[in-house]
């Protein structure tokens with residue numbers, strides 16, 4: 001059976017379910033119930049260990065209302081994050097979910113996690129040697145002190161734009177989000193503009209090399 | 221009971237056809253539902269040249285539906301006929317949706333795609349491109365439909381806008397020699413962000429699909445059937461289950477298209493067809509016998 005754990009002030013939910021299949025960091029599942037939401041919502045895998053699949057979900061949206069029902073969980077969808085050498089991991093808010101799964105699967109050099117407040121820090125497990133910042137300090141502010149040139153980031157659109165602007169010389173991979181409807185590359189809903197034209201987060205992503213993405217078009 | 225139906229000389233093994241757009245060109249969809257099970261498949265709308273589509277966000281979630289602002293993204297007709305059309309499924313009716321701006325555009329696309337199609341659907345009603353939908357201009361609509369008619373002998377479907385009077389649009393289609401209308405395309409709608417005061421979509425409006433849309437489409441199907449009993453109607457909008465299909469048929473539709481439901485749960489289409497069969501068995505009636513039944517006092 002599924003288990004729900006809610007953070008102190010109710011802003012975040014950890015959803016845990018039994019799952020016998022496989023999934024890789026960066027991949028996501030869609031969640032809905034018979035009663036709703038009408039369009040299944042995509043969620044990145046936060047963790048998959050010992051047959052337990054975990055998601056970190058921001059509450060107060062429509063999905064939350066249904067999480068106590070019989071969940072219809074479909075996936076995994078999307079491609080795995082490539083294994084990146086000497087990587088600096090950067091996460092913002094619930095964008096921490098795929099970063100957490102990456103960090104528990106592969107080696108990494110440094111991690112910087114930015115969150116709006118302590119509520120999320122106290123709620124998720126974060127490796128000892130990582131740096132945590134709270135608004136108004138951003139992960140980008142801290143990353144300027146790091147010598148690492150390979151970055152894997154997931155967070156709000158503004159954060160991804162910030163990182164691209166601040167580190168023009170680095171190789172930056174971002175796990176991107178767009179509203180999805182089919183999660184299978186059929187509906188053309190989750191578009192991002194790349195140097196090779198429009199690509200879809202669900203089918204071609206969700207991880208993109210940021211130097212190939214036109215963030216101005218995508219996040220205008 | 222018999223689920224099959226013949227429309228303009230084309231045999232459908234059942235009345236369930238996928239709608240243009242939500243399933244793209246079908247490559248993913250057919251991993252979940254075989255073309256052996258469905259009556260027909262409609263391609264994404266194909267235009268004379270590639271279209272990039274609208275800037276994101278392209279979707280707005282609704283409680284009982286979806287707003288989309290895709291903007292007719294497609295690779296253009298030349299790429300379509302070279303790379304996609306030859307592998308469209310052969311075991312259901314292939315409907316290719318054609319789009320453009322002028323009669324020449326539509327004729328050009330129709331000419332190039334017709335050999336890959338069993339039927340051609342003329343998209344007069346995309347809610348997401350340009351200023352106003354083609355269907356709002358009766359002169360242009362007639363010119364487009366006539367141009368397509370002169371280009372192909374394959375049966376043509378006029379896809380109508382639900383934002384406009386569908387009886388009026390059907391009249392125009394019939395005057396252009398069209399015998400099948402699709403009722404219809406997604407309705408224009410908008411949602412606004414109460415935190416920023418801005419619309420969610422960059423083009424403000426998108427196309428509404430899903431169950432929220434169904435009562436409107438059902439009423440329009442009923443109206444058109446009442447006005448033009450001889451016209452063949454494809455009912456489209458919000459179908460989630462077999463009962464919804466029956467509602468469209470009794471309102472007057474001969475074929476039923478399914479879009480959003482097939483997109484969010486591609487496996488569910490097979491169940492809809494199986495359930496439809498069970499409903500007809502319980503009624504002891506064939507599909508053909510219940511088309512427009514509501515106009516005749518219901519089932520007898």
Ligand SMILES: Cc1cc2nc3c(=O)[nH]c(=O)nc-3n(C[C@H](O)[C@H](O)[C@H](O)COP(=O)(O)OP(=O)(O)OC[C@H]3O[C@@H](n4cnc5c(N)ncnc54)[C@H](O)[C@@H]3O)c2cc1C
Pocket residue numbers: 028037041042043044045055056057058059060061062063064094097098176177178179180201206281412413414415416
């Ligand atoms: C690949 C991918 C991975 C993802 N992974 C995660 C993840 O790990 N964790 C996670 O939490 N999310 C994730 N998301 C996002 C997730 O899919 C949902 O979109 C998100 O959680 C919000 O969905 P919801 O249904 O809960 O909220 P919605 O109902 O869509 O609402 C979202 C927010 O908008 C507000 N809102 C609603 N209506 C209005 C209005 N009219 N005006 C202003 N505000 C309004 C709500 O109050 C809420 O705060 C991911 C998305 C993608 C594409």
Ligand SMILES: Cc1cc2nc3c(=O)[nH]c(=O)nc-3n(C[C@H](O)[C@H](O)[C@H](O)COP(=O)(O)O)c2cc1C
Pocket residue numbers: 187188189239240241242264265286288290292317343346379404405406427428429430431433456457458459477478479480481
């Ligand atoms: C994502 C999406 C893309 C669509 N693209 C097209 C299109 O290219 N051409 C077209 O005629 N209709 C298009 N439509 C409209 C559908 O064919 C259909 O008319 C509408 O979605 C209502 O049916 P439904 O509620 O079953 O989805 C699109 C709809 C959606 C949701």
Ligand code: FES
Pocket residue numbers: 179180181182183184185186187188189190200201202203
């Ligand atoms: S969600 Fe449909 S193409 Fe990505």
